[in-house]
Amino acid sequence: KKRDPDQPEFYQAVEEVCTTLIPLLEKEPKYIPILERIVEPERVVMFRVAWVDDKGKEHVNRGYRVQFNSAIGPYKGGLRFRDNVNLSIIKFLGFEQIFKNALTTLPMGGGKGGSDFEPKGKSDLEVMRFCQSFMSELFRHIGPNTDVPAGDIGVGGREIGFLFGMYKKIVNRFEGVLTGKGANWGGSLIRPEATGYGAVYFMEKMLAANDMDMKGKKVLVSGAGNVAQYCVEKLLHVGAIPLTVSDTSGCVYEPEGFTHEKLAYVFKIKNEERKPISEYTKYSKEAQFFPKENPWRRFKADIAMPCATQNEVDTEDAKALVANGVKAIGEGANMPSTPGAIAVYFENNVLYGPAKAVNAGGVAVSGLEMSQNSLRLSWTREEVDAKLKKIMGDIFDSCFNAAKTYAKNPKDYMTGANIAGFLKVAEAMLQQGVL
Numbered sequence: 183k184k185r186d187p188d189q190p191e192f193y194q195a196v197e198e199v200c201t202t203l204i205p206l207l208e209k210e211p212k213y214i215p216i217l218e219r220i221v222e223p224e225r226v227v228m229f230r231v232a233w234v235d236d237k238g239k240e241h242v243n244r245g246y247r248v249q250f251n252s253a254i255g256p257y258k259g260g261l262r263f264r265d266n267v268n269l270s271i272i273k274f275l276g277f278e279q280i281f282k283n284a285l286t287t288l289p290m291g292g293g294k295g296g297s298d299f300e301p302k303g304k305s306d307l308e309v310m311r312f313c314q315s316f317m318s319e320l321f322r323h324i325g326p327n328t329d330v331p332a333g334d335i336g337v338g339g340r341e342i343g344f345l346f347g348m349y350k351k352i353v354n355r356f357e358g359v360l361t362g363k364g365a366n367w368g369g370s371l372i373r374p375e376a377t378g379y380g381a382v383y384f385m386e387k388m389l390a391a392n393d394m395d396m397k398g399k400k401v402l403v404s405g406a407g408n409v410a411q412y413c414v415e416k417l418l419h420v421g422a423i424p425l426t427v428s429d430t431s432g433c434v435y436e437p438e439g440f441t442h443e444k445l446a447y448v449f450k451i452k453n454e455e456r457k458p459i460s461e462y463t464k465y466s467k468e469a470q471f472f473p474k475e476n477p478w479r480r481f482k483a484d485i486a487m488p489c490a491t492q493n494e495v496d497t498e499d500a501k502a503l504v505a506n507g508v509k510a511i512g513e514g515a516n517m518p519s520t521p522g523a524i525a526v527y528f529e530n531n532v533l534y535g536p537a538k539a540v541n542a543g544g545v546a547v548s549g550l551e552m553s554q555n556s557l558r559l560s561w562t563r564e565e566v567d568a569k570l571k572k573i574m575g576d577i578f579d580s581c582f583n584a585a586k587t588y589a590k591n592p593k594d595y596m597t598g599a600n601i602a603g604f605l606k607v608a609e610a611m612l613q614q615g616v617l
């Protein structure tokens with residue numbers, strides 16, 4: 183903490199992982215020296231991103247790429263464009279990514295990047311100019327065998343397109359340097375759906391292991407972006423009843439649950455019109471809108487799936503969820519629950535699926551996109567979806583088995599996820615020497 187006094191999100195992520203590793207380190211002290219190395223990124227790149235808006239005014243943002251750990255493969259992790267991005271947030275995300283990527287069983291190291299640029303409210307041309315400027319520096323730090331970025335908050339198909347176009351122009355090579363590409367220029371089918379679908383696949387497995395299922399279960403979802411949209415879609419496929427979505431404007435509640443038709447309005451508002459979700463009540467007369475609220479305190483439900491951002495469920499939210507009947511949490515977003523909220527889940531025997539396991543489907547299909555790029559072929563939707571489902575099942579099994587072996591509480595899948603992910607990376611670091 184002396185080295186980096188202003189990084190609360192990073193410390194929160196490190197503290198959670200290190201605390202849960204204690205039972206492993208007591209049994210296997212050889213891993214203790216790895217801890218000091220694994221919390222230090224291999225490389226941090228920060229750079230100026232200057233661009234010109236539609237009125238001709240110059241702006242300067244800061245770009246980041248944290249190349250955290252390459253013990254098991256090239257750095258891999260998304261880019262986040264949002265006004266609150268800083269080094270602490272990128273480091274927390276990069277640190278989590280190390281273990282998440284290890285859990286997928288695919289050969290990917292951990293990294294993360296982004297900028298404090300806010301795409302909301304910007305024109306397509308402004309976003310394009312920003313992305314081109316961002317890539318005019320980032321290109322020298324990445325490559326298909328070095329570091330392969332992807333999307334995250336504020337970085338979707340549009341931004342990946344602009345970034346890829348600029349990379350290709352500079353290096354004069356068409357190669358798999360980014361994932362989340364368009365399906366007709368090297369992208370994988372199911373990549374847009376992967377994080378949301380994967381989160382529901384994980385939830386199904388976690389419930390099944392505890393003699394429950396998804397059918398007819400009422401689910402609170404937060405967020406209205408990529409992860410939330412496809413989480414709601416998959417919930418509908420499996421017969422659950424998604425009740426809410428939300429964004430920075432507030433929370434939409436559908437008393438009878440979303441249908442596919444109603445979900446299409448969310449896609450239209452957020453992806454085509456790029457407007458706040460408050461617009462939704464124009465389309466659905468049954469819906470209620472609660473300005474500036476999240477979905478956690480008002481509604482009776484069985485399951486909660488936070489899919490918006492970090493620390494969006496605090497202690498009081500978690501208590502309200504328990505009081506309203508929630509029995510399981512699946513984290514689509516990264517680190518959405520505060521440490522206080524997580525404590526409430528465990529005190530009340532709420533099944534808790536932690537982010538690095540539950541939302542690993544996105545990076546898993548990014549890994550599959552890299553494989554398809556290397557092989558120069560494309561798998562069908564069904565093939566990719568089947569692989570995603572299998573990977574999510576395997577991730578749950580790793581969490582389950584590590585929890586059973588090491589944790590005091592065999593249902594502590596958070597400890598399970600951290601230990602299973604850590605073991606794979608730590609073993610590789612030991613074998614590769616002190617570097």
Ligand code: NDP
Nearest residue numbers: 334335336377405406407408409429430490491515516544
């Ligand atoms: P998007 O930008 O597509 O969507 C983010 C959504 O969350 C938007 O609806 C946004 O609202 C809302 N949101 C963000 N911050 C807040 C806040 N402080 N309060 C209320 N709502 C908020 O991002 P993604 O869906 O891709 O990412 C969501 C989460 O999932 C992030 O934590 C990300 O790291 C994680 N994740 C994403 C993966 C992916 O494949 N995309 C993979 C693994 C994890 P608004 O539109 O108003 O800004």
